[in-house]
Amino acid sequence: MSAGSRISRASCDSFRATVRACRASASSSRRAQASASSARREHGIDARAAVLRTIGVDGVDAESRKLIFDDDRRGLRLLLLKPADVPSYVAYGAADLGIVGKDILLEQEPDVYEPLDLGFGVCRLVVAEPRALWERDDPSRWSWVRVATKYPRLTEQYFSSRGVQVEIVRLDGSIELAPLVGLAERIVDLVQSGETLRANGLVEVAEIARSTARLIVNRASMKTEHRAITDLCDDMKRGAVKVSS
Numbered sequence: 001m002s003a004g005s006r007i008s009r010a011s012c013d014s015f016r017a018t019v020r021a022c023r024a025s026a027s028s029s030r031r032a033q034a035s036a037s038s039a040r041r042e043h044g045i046d047a048r049a050a051v052l053r054t055i056g057v058d059g060v061d062a063e064s065r066k067l068i069f070d071d072d073r074r075g076l077r078l079l080l081l082k083p084a085d086v087p088s089y090v091a092y093g094a095a096d097l098g099i100v101g102k103d104i105l106l107e108q109e110p111d112v113y114e115p116l117d118l119g120f121g122v123c124r125l126v127v128a129e130p131r132a133l134w135e136r137d138d139p140s141r142w143s144w145v146r147v148a149t150k151y152p153r154l155t156e157q158y159f160s161s162r163g164v165q166v167e168i169v170r171l172d173g174s175i176e177l178a179p180l181v182g183l184a185e186r187i188v189d190l191v192q193s194g195e196t197l198r199a200n201g202l203v204e205v206a207e208i209a210r211s212t213a214r215l216i217v218n219r220a221s222m223k224t225e226h227r228a229i230t231d232l233c234d235d236m237k238r239g240a241v242k243v244s245s
Contacts, residue, residue: 047120047243048099048213052078054239055232087112087216096221096229099236103190103211107151113222115233116215118240122192125151125208127158129186130179134203148178149188158188158208176200 049060057071060078069078081089083101087110090098099118103125127147129137142162148169149155159166171178175189176196188208191197197204215236222229 050243051099051118051120051236051239054242055235084108090216090218093218093220096218096225097232098216099213100216101211102214103151103154103209105214105216106209106211107154110216111219113217113219114214115217116237116240118213118215118236120240120243121211121213123190123211124192125154125188125211126191126204127186127188127206127208128176128191128197128202128204131201131203133179133185134205137205139205145186146184147186147188148175148184150175151188154208155188158206176202 052058052060056074057076057078060069060080067080069080070076071078079089079095084104086095086098086100087104087108089095090100090112091110098112101121101123102117103123105114106125142159142164144165144167145159146167146169147155147159148171150170150172152168152170155168156166169178169184175187177200178184178187179202180200186205187202190211191204194204215233217229217233
């Protein structure tokens, strides 16, 4: 790798990482940094860490409280970030590349390249409501709704496109709790198996979008470190195929 490339990742409640990667060349000994987000167990790093291992990166300790890990062999620095922060690190150049969920990209619309669908972290963004309401509800008759979500922009877009006025209650966690305590009758949230919805007496009403982990690249870095980043992207693509197979 030549001078400096960075990476980040994310997916539905999964590993969002930013990595700054730099390979040393004959003319440059500068080392790249890599930042990786949410590599802790609570964010589900298994598939993300597995992909990194396939390209020779195996130094992220999910139990550690450290936020930066160095991979001296490949000249990478991994930064552990919150999922929603990954696009900002890449867009503003603090990381050259990142792995992040499509749900985050749709919500934030960061100014980055999105060259690769890594295929893991599959989940869906859905509208859900309590079963008792669902049994008598008719979505075609909605005119005004109050919805709890951590995806305000996508929620606004979805309901506005259907001519429905929406009051959005912005939450960052435990979205399923909102209908149970009367904060909002409906929610918009990510689901994988749907077990959490069912456990809380909620029923899916509509699907807004589907999400998988995507590789994103800083626009300036793609131009200045094109060869190094392209090589790393190719490695990540092969790694994702190995993990998925």
